[in-house]
Amino acid sequence: MATTVYLSNPTLTINSVDLQDQCTSATINYVYEQLETTAFGDTARKFGGSAVTSLQNNSIDVELYQSYAASETEATIYGLVGIQTTLVLKPTSAAVSSTNPSYTLTGAYLESHTPINASLGELSTITLTFAGGVLTKATS
Amino acid sequence: MDYEVTSNRLNGHKRGDIIREADLGDLTTDLLFLVEAGHLSPLKVKKSAKTIDIDPQE
Numbered sequence: 136m137a138t139t140v141y142l143s144n145p146t147l148t149i150n151s152v153d154l155q156d157q158c159t160s161a162t163i164n165y166v167y168e169q170l171e172t173t174a175f176g177d178t179a180r181k182f183g184g185s186a187v188t189s190l191q192n193n194s195i196d197v198e199l200y201q202s203y204a205a206s207e208t209e210a211t212i213y214g215l216v217g218i219q220t221t222l223v224l225k226p227t228s229a230a231v232s233s234t235n236p237s238y239t240l241t242g243a244y245l246e247s248h249t250p251i252n253a254s255l256g257e258l259s260t261i262t263l264t265f266a267g268g269v270l271t272k273a274t275s
Numbered sequence: 276m277d278y279e280v281t282s283n284r285l286n287g288h289k290r291g292d293i294i295r296e297a298d299l300g301d302l303t304t305d306l307l308f309l310v311e312a313g314h315l316s317p318l319k320v321k322k323s324a325k326t327i328d329i330d331p332q333e
Binding site: 148151152153154205206211213214215218241 | 282284
């Protein structure tokens with residue numbers, strides 16, 4: 136059956152730091168900007184085409200548990216605000232293969248971070264958006 | 276420069292490993308951030324011990 140259920144195996148590294156056990160969600164947005172190429176004579180709108188290469192506009196959204204302990208979430212993320220870094224995500228922790236591809240976003244920019252996101256009686260979480268960069272997919 | 280891995284979160288390495296910047300490939304922006312975050316510690320170059328010349332006993 137062609138379905139994927141995420142239990143505990145997806146892996147996430149940010150700036151080479153493995154944050155799998157602090158992560159509760161991750162979304163890769165793989166985007167090529169839509170350029171209109173509709174011209175006279177067309178009867179419907181067209182976008183892109185073989186001679187049109189648009190810019191990638193990728194991003195990755197992740198939600199992490201906040202932790203102020205040594206070498207944990209806060210220590211790893213705080214210094215990355217305002218600079219570019221690299222993220223790697225895989226569906227499972229198994230070796231990279233065609234059925235377990237690895238996605239690397241190189242040169243992604245972290246614009247903002249919420250060092251304190253606190254509510255009484257709840258675990259603190261942070262939501263980060265890494266924008267820009269080149270997305271590559273590896274299957275071996 | 277060599278670095279000692281000081282956390283268990285560095286991808287592909289474990290605490291106590293000695294690595295170089297090249298070992299992390301292109302996956303890290305700047306090792307300084309990993310040092311500040313406590314994942315790496317730069318290894319200081321140890322000076323070799325001074326030797327003392329002792330005249331051979333006759």
